[in-house]
Amino acid sequence: MKRYRPLAILAVLVVSVQLLTHWTGTPYYLTQLTMAAYYSVVIIGLCLLMGYAGQISLGHAGFFAIGGYMSAMLTTHNLLPYQDQGWVVLLDKIGFLVASEDLYGGALLAFEPWVAALVAVILAMVIAFIIGIPILKLKGHYLAMGTLGFGIIVYRVFLASEIFGEADGISEVPGFTLLPGVTVTGSFGARIGNYYIAWGMLIIAMALVLNLINSRVGRALRAIHGAEDAANAMGIDTARYKLKTFVLSAVLAAVAGVFLTHYNGGIGPSEAGVMKSVRYVSIVAVGGMANLWGAMSMGIILNFLSLRGLFGSYDDAVFGAILIIIMLFAPEGILRLNLLSKLKKILGGNRS
């Protein structure tokens, strides 16, 4: 049970932060903390892929956006004009559709959020699987460019498709009722509840990934990272493990995308942009490539500061600078930076 102790501490922290904001009268911080938690789910998935399986992905914002956009489109696209057609009647009979009113009181028939979310996540999973088979055969620059190319295609498709709202994105996305009384929504009264939903999800995702890296799979992944050919020779099916990890991290990104979209009530094309993917990579790099807790805490801190608008118009520049500085001086991440040994190395000169 030792493994779960940090998770329990995290849970206690989550509760204390909520109480703290309550007592200090700063509950508005909870909104950004909720969003930061969802982004951190993407980041721990990417950390698993980059740090443990050693595969870079510059297209993770693509999976996030596939989740968010599909869920948003399915829950807002009005099916009333097709209500006489067989497939709509069938979907309605199974209970996959829900009738409601839009912002202007017009009748709206769209997918139930649960169905939409499942479709979105499964789609992301299938795409990750299909794209993962060829793309994970690539290495180094080719892998980086391949995943970057995938991300740009996703961005372009969302930006150019009318059904996804082109440059405006999709707004007026309804809340997502997980259980009766538990709804992912951005409405004012639900702020505290949603804070707990987001952090609950982050803790579950952490538990899942921590379990994974301490299992046979995790050891196989680390072997792949260290020396892929050697791992292959030892009988590890490296291609399968890499693909599984890729799909899992894509699913985590898509789930986060679905939840955050319902929480924000909308999604825009910038969520799919290259800069978002690069931002995820830079946060994983800061936390230390193979350091889940580091990646998670950096994900929370940096996203929170960025969402609070601390970096102003230098937002992208800050993440670019972070990337360079970390990679130049502390490629293992700042939480691994062993200053003492570095200092010794420098003072020791050329003796070694």
Added chain:
Amino acid sequence: MTSELFLQYVFAGLTYGIIYAIVAIGFNIIYNTTGIINFAQGEFVMLGGMIAISLNNFMPMVVAIVLAVMITMVIGALIEIVFIRWLEKPSVLRLIIITIGLSILIREVALHIWGESVRSLPYFVGNEVTSISILGTRISPQVLWVMGVCTVMVLCLSLFFRFTLMGQKMQACAANRTAATLCGINTRNMVTLSFMLSAGIGALAGCVMSPITYTQYDGGTGLAIKGFTVAIMGGLGHSMGAVAAGLLLGLLEAFSVSVLPLAFQDAISISILLVILFVRPHGLFGRKDAAGLKEF
């Protein structure tokens, strides 16, 4: 499709194609001496155009372009010296991330200096409505400028690598770094030189294309991806392959506009990139066994 429209597409395709080829050659020069892909390559093109536009406000255009190319070359050299030269045996992943970070930083600096507005250099000859008649179709003389300057650049580069001592040193460095060092070549200086060279050709391309394609702070990213596509298509490291692949991609893109919406134009070239990466990563013109020797 009328023959006149057909020729218009051909000229548009060739113009963009030769620009992609120049960007790809920029990738190749750095790749050959260092084994890394410089993700900031597209930013050199943007910088060249932007600096020339700013300088052109108070000096003749020719001087402005020459100065812009030189300034961009200095920036290229500085980037190599400050961010790459002193690293000890950096991993490929680390270098990829550093150059990505650099491209973001350059872009953001450009955004804060020049803003989001779209700028351009004036046409070298005449203005935007001047046209000349070739093979029964009318094109802007600037198109000929782009093609001419880029062709001369490609020729000069191949002469440089073949016949000058400096060029041969760089080639030696590309072929076998250790052996080159043993022959007394300062490989580190060769790497700096390769950054300067590829910054220079990128900047010059950025200047001549500016009147037609315009220059904006974020114009480099798209070019870098197309340039990379072309570099891969032509076989990483092959300059002549890059020229052929560049023209091919330019023509494909130009003709794709007639069947698909413009918004999907980028998606097409990236799809081509993905297909080539999956099916023939050594490129259309590269040799498989040669590609297998390269480090990744």
